[in-house]
Amino acid sequence: MGSQASTLLREEEIEEIKKETGFSHSQITRLYSRFTSLDKCQNGTLSQEDLQSIPELAINPLGDRIISAFFAEGEDQVNFRGFTRTLAHFRPIEDNNERSNDPTAGEPINSRTNKLLFSFRLYDMDRDGRISRDELLQVLRMMVGTNILDEQLGSIVDRTIQEANWNGDNSISFDDFVKLLEDFDVEQKMSIRFLH
Known part of the structure; x- marks a missing residue:
């Protein structure tokens, strides 16, 4: 299948994806x-149902939130390029040695800032640029299930918002989120060794 995958991807596409994501040629062909193999309809796109068949996502309490991150707003399909772009957030940061010399390229997808932004969006369920008390409560409830009483969880959420919300609007902005996690090792916690 690997050799077939490389023949279905054009060399130009592989080069573009390499520049954009930082994945190597062999990683891209293995990801393809x-x-x-996930593309059950064989139409060159994946649906949420296709991604739910990945065992690691199926058992992850935030699996549905992670799966939704693969899809642009209003979209219900993701193509291979979007798939690799999302996965690139999980590349270890030390893999950024081959960073593009293109000054318009910006930060690598797997930079600390982009990893934090990806994480922030998992909590920002309505995509309004803020994490509300209800959104934080909902995501934490997904993570802990019924292991913590609602009152305890509510107390944790209130303390977190109080601690993180420096402008007093009872929600967490991206800047608040970055400050809250400044000592958190996102580089290690949000990294998956890809196909080495």
Whole structure:
């Protein structure tokens, strides 16, 4: 399947994806093979149902939130390029040695800032640029299930918002989120070793 995957991807596409994501040629062809094995309709895109068949996401309490991150707002399908772009957030940061010399390229997808932004969006369920008390409560409830009483969880959420909300609007902005996690090792916690 790996050799077939490399013949279905044009060399120009592979080069563009390499520049954009930082994945190597062999990683891209292996990811393409995985992508095509998930593509049950064989139409070159994946649906949420396709991604739910990944065992690691199926058992992850935030699996549905992670899966939704693969899709642009209003979209219900993701192509291979979007798939690799999302996965690139989980590349270890030390893999940024081959960073593009293109000054318009900006930060690598797997930079600390972009990893934090990806994480922030998992909590910002309505995509309004703020994490409300209800959104934080909802995500934490997904994470802990019924292991913590609602009152205890509510207390944790209130303390977190109080601690993180420096402008007093009872929600967490991205800047608040970054400050809250400044000592958190997002580089290690949000990294998956890809296909080495």
